[in-house]
Amino acid sequence: MGRLWKFEETIDTDVLAPGPYMNAPLSELAGHCLEALRPEFASSVRVGDVLLASDNMGAGSSREQAAEVLKHLGIEAIVATSFAGIFYRNAINLGLPVFVLPSSLTDVPQLKDGAKVSVDFDQSMLTLTDFDMDINLEPLPNFLRDLVADGGLVPHLAKRFAG
Amino acid sequence: MTTLAQKLIAEASGQENVAVGDVVICNVNLAMIHDSGGPRRVKPILEKLDRKVWDPNRVVVVTDHYVPAYDDETRAIQKLTRDWVYDQEIKNFYQEQGICHVVVTENGHIVPGMFCVGGDSHSPTGGAFGAYMFGVGATEMAGVLATGEIWVKVPETIMIEWRNSLSPLVTAKDMMLMTCRSIGLGGGRYQAIQYAGQAVYNLSMQERMTMSNMAAELGAQAGLIAPDEITAEYINNAGGKLPQDWQSYRIETPDLEGEALRFDASSLAPQIAAPHSPANADDAEAFRNIPLDIAYIGACTGAKYVDLKAAAKLLRGRSVAKGVTLKVAPASLLDQKQAKADGTMQILEEAGAQFLPTSCGICAGYGSDRLLEGQVCLSSTARNFRGRMGAANSKVYLASPYTVAASAITGEMTDPRHLMEV
Numbered sequence: 001m002g003r004l005w006k007f008e009e010t011i012d013t014d015v016l017a018p019g020p021y022m023n024a025p026l027s028e029l030a031g032h033c034l035e036a037l038r039p040e041f042a043s044s045v046r047v048g049d050v051l052l053a054s055d056n057m058g059a060g061s062s063r064e065q066a067a068e069v070l071k072h073l074g075i076e077a078i079v080a081t082s083f084a085g086i087f088y089r090n091a092i093n094l095g096l097p098v099f100v101l102p103s104s105l106t107d108v109p110q111l112k113d114g115a116k117v118s119v120d121f122d123q124s125m126l127t128l129t130d131f132d133m134d135i136n137l138e139p140l141p142n143f144l145r146d147l148v149a150d151g152g153l154v155p156h157l158a159k160r161f162a163g
Numbered sequence: 164m165t166t167l168a169q170k171l172i173a174e175a176s177g178q179e180n181v182a183v184g185d186v187v188i189c190n191v192n193l194a195m196i197h198d199s200g201g202p203r204r205v206k207p208i209l210e211k212l213d214r215k216v217w218d219p220n221r222v223v224v225v226t227d228h229y230v231p232a233y234d235d236e237t238r239a240i241q242k243l244t245r246d247w248v249y250d251q252e253i254k255n256f257y258q259e260q261g262i263c264h265v266v267v268t269e270n271g272h273i274v275p276g277m278f279c280v281g282g283d284s285h286s287p288t289g290g291a292f293g294a295y296m297f298g299v300g301a302t303e304m305a306g307v308l309a310t311g312e313i314w315v316k317v318p319e320t321i322m323i324e325w326r327n328s329l330s331p332l333v334t335a336k337d338m339m340l341m342t343c344r345s346i347g348l349g350g351g352r353y354q355a356i357q358y359a360g361q362a363v364y365n366l367s368m369q370e371r372m373t374m375s376n377m378a379a380e381l382g383a384q385a386g387l388i389a390p391d392e393i394t395a396e397y398i399n400n401a402g403g404k405l406p407q408d409w410q411s412y413r414i415e416t417p418d419l420e421g422e423a424l425r426f427d428a429s430s431l432a433p434q435i436a437a438p439h440s441p442a443n444a445d446d447a448e449a450f451r452n453i454p455l456d457i458a459y460i461g462a463c464t465g466a467k468y469v470d471l472k473a474a475a476k477l478l479r480g481r482s483v484a485k486g487v488t489l490k491v492a493p494a495s496l497l498d499q500k501q502a503k504a505d506g507t508m509q510i511l512e513e514a515g516a517q518f519l520p521t522s523c524g525i526c527a528g529y530g531s532d533r534l535l536e537g538q539v540c541l542s543s544t545a546r547n548f549r550g551r552m553g554a555a556n557s558k559v560y561l562a563s564p565y566t567v568a569a570s571a572i573t574g575e576m577t578d579p580r581h582l583m584e585v
Contacts, residue, residue, distance in 0.1 A: 010348070010440075013284075014548040018555075019528030022199065023229065023236045036555045056349035056382060060548055062284040063200060064300030085353030085384055086284055090300035143186065143314075153306050154208055161212060 001129060002048030002076060006113040007037065008105065012059045013087065016066035030069040047074035050117050050126070054080065054105055058087020067091040077119040079126060079137060081105060092144050095152030097121055099137035108135060121148070166320040167387050167414040168355035171295035175278035185317045193221050193272060193279040194307050197263045199228035199529065200282040202247035203240050204301035205308055216251050217311035223255040223272055224248050225263035230522035233531040261495025261521045264288040264376060264463040268368075269497050271403025275390040275412040280307055284379045285463055285545065291368065291375040292398070293390035293412040295355075298379065318354040318384055320416060322423035325362035329428045332579045334473065335370035336465060336543065336563040338362070339377040340434035341426065344444035351383025358388050359415050362428030368397040369469040376464050377545050380441045389413045433578050435541070436561040439549040447566055450576035457540040458483070458571035459552075460564055461492035461519070462526040465543025468498040468507075470564040474543075475507040477568035477579055478514035484574030489516045490532075492524035514572075525552050534559070541576060543567045 015036045021029045034041040051070060057080035058066055067090045070078065077097040081104060091098045097119070105111065116129040124139040140148065150156040165173075165180065173181045175189035196205065201224060209215065216222050226244055229237040248256045257266045264285050267273060275293035280286065282304045289296030297315075299307070307313050325338060342350075356378045363374065371388050378386025388394075390412055398405045436444040460466050460474050471493060483489045491511055493499035499521055502508045512518070519525075525532050526544040534540055534553030540560065542552070547559035560576065569579035 012548040014528075014546075014551040018550050020533065020550075020553070022529055023240065036549045059348055059382060060284060060546060062282060062286075062298040062300050064204070064302055067300070082349060084349075084382055086298050086300060088353075089303055093300065093302040093306070141186070153302050154211060157212055157306055157309060161214070 001116060001118045002046060002050055004050050004052050004111065004113060004115040004117045005041065005045065006052045006105070006111065008054055009037065010056050010059055011053050013061040013063055013066035016058065017063050017069055022063065022065065026065065026068060026072055029065055030072045033069040033073060042073060045073045045075065048076050049074060050119055051075050051078045052080070052105070052111060053078065055082045057083045059084040062086045064090045064094065067094055067096055071096045092147055093153040095148055097148050099124060102136070102138055164416055165414070166416045167293065167357060167389060167412060168295060168318055168320050168385060170412065170414060171276065171278055172315060172317055174276065175295065181317045183317050183319050186314055187317065188312050188314050189278050191221065191280055191307050191311055191313055192277040193223060194304065195223045195225065195263055195267050195279065195286065196282040196304060197228055198226040198230070198240055198244045200301045200304065202244045205305040206243070206247050208302060208305035209309060212309050214309040216253065216308045219251055219253045221311070222253050222308065223257070223267055224253055225257045225266050226259055227262045227522045228527055228529045230259050231520055259522070261498065262463040262523055264372070265467055265494040265498065268292065268372065269401055269495060271398055271401035274398055274403050274405055275394065275409040276406050280304065280313060285376050287378040287383065287386040288372050288376040288463060290378065290385045290387040291371040292394055293388065293409070295385055295387070297384045321351065321354050321356045321383070322416065323356055323358050324423050324425045325358070325360040325428045326425060327361060327427055327429040328365055329362050329431060332565045332583065333431050333433055334563040334565060335366055335373040337431055337434045338426070338428065339374060339380070340436050340441060340444040340561060341431055343380055343436065343441040344434070346381065346424065347442050348380060348440060349382045351378060351381035353382060353384050355385040355387060356381060356383040358386065363388060364391060367469055368393060369467040372467070373464055380545055389415050433563060433566045433580065435566060435576055436547060438547055438558045438560065441545065441547060441561055447562065447576065447578040450560070451578070453576045454539065454574055455487060455541045455570055455576065456538045457534065458487055458489045458567050459525055459540055459542040459544065460567055461490070461524045461542065462544040463494055464545035465564055466492055466494040466498070468501045470543060471498065471502040471507050471511065473564040474568040475510040477565055477572065477582060479510045481514055481572050483515035483571045487571050487574050489514070489571040490519055490525065491516045492519035493521045496521050528552050541567050541570050
């Protein structure tokens, strides 16, 4: 179980993984994740938290660190009304579950910043634990589900090469 | 009816036909990587998988992000890149020649009919040549380098048609800012965009590259333009191998599922996009009287030879306003050489421009040169996200090289047509 981090504005890759820190080790880069929008994010986010974003989540650069820093900081899943294509692929390749929210951010008033949540990967479901409320998310296509279930593209390929 | 995107993907996947929505595995004809997302990221993954690159002749490596290296970390990245390239026996290695999207095309690597991936989000640039090309992250690139394959979901084609001709001092960059303004940054929905119409076919290859390049800003996977004689001539001059059947990729499908977006090029005014999104564009006139600190002509989007020449057209015999710094980072050594040969560089220099190395420069914010706190920059680059080019509270506006040059002269955001009788 974790908490929900809700962002109403479009999150681009430059605020996730700012260019000036791109030559630093991942742990240092992660410390600057989203600081332009929420300076407290990197220091307060905990393992199991879920990021909720609006349209075109992860727009911009192909830099994979934009997804990797979120995984490094413990984000368990990203839920957004839509994703930028490269970011979506990157997250899946890193084994970080991404789900499309079929409604708008405002349709469900209980989806508040800081709400207690859990994600059921197999059921593609987000549960708001305080309200005992389940929200269905768009399921991943099967072969992408397998990729995430394997832990991402590298373990998936390792399995393929071994087999 | 088969779209250009479908033909390219069908051929790459070895299928007779592919339908929109099909997920297929494609063979990659060319994989391009740079020093940031490339060797330093893919090397450990390939080692973990115990694989070398599947075909060194199909890999192009360009150093452009951490160029020039300026500290121990960035020097280490350059050394790692070199060592890995030699170890993998990759012949197509362009060291500090320019920005990958420009270097790869000016060396004739991209031709109609190819299926290519690039380790950079502006990889749709290759679509200007009638090739399917898109950007991927490092892990996915490592997968491509290990297997020579990648999956794609066959995209819809979103036709963007520009009718009639552009007015003088209005460019491909203005067309793209107008498109961002009209359909927003998610408007490409990770489908394939195809540009068509008289104004598009009138453009030189470098300007077409600007269109395809900024398909990334629209959130499209690819930004295609059907090849024509201009494409063929460019490839021949670049020493590329034009396939015999290149005309078979001259597919225009303007009235497909999903309506085409149509614009009238003749009524387009120079555009400026306000911070922090290319979609915040409006006619340049709407921004008059906003002062700037930095005028930047840079990047794969906005510092190719045609862009430098455009800037020089305004700057000839004029000087940069007091208090403004004009920085110019030509997109490649070849672009710079051409601009030197015809006097373009000299015009820029005499107007007071400062020159930066032929690399990604301030655009990516990776180099030592960055925007300071609160600085206002008008830039010919593609992207103006918060903090991208430096301090989080710096402000980046986007425009064409003409508009950047005009504004450098007056010291405030200026429609270039005010400075020139057209």
